[in-house]
Amino acid sequence: MTIYWDRCDLCGQYRPTSKCSLFPEIMVDVHCCFACPHREGKCKTPVWRVETLIQPQVSRKGLSDREKEKLLKELTTLLKTG
Ligand SMILES: [Zn+2]
Secondary structure, rough: OOOOOEOOOOOOEEEEEEEEEOOOOOEEEHHHHHHOOOHOOOOOOOOHHHHHOOOOOOOOOOOOOOHHHHHHHHHHHHHOOO
């Protein structure tokens, strides 16, 4: 899927648009896509989806160097004894 700054064929606003999956000849922005009445019916795979907007966030806190070192030591000890 390619997203680029373009003009929405439906509302005429300059916004990032994507090719409509139901009508490939038109470029649609996220707002019009979400407002589209076909979303609930004919359009099985809307080009704009919630998943495309919400990027999976890697929110897991990284270990500090000290913690890493400790963990590494523990692991090597385990490997040696195992
Ligand atoms: Zn639009």
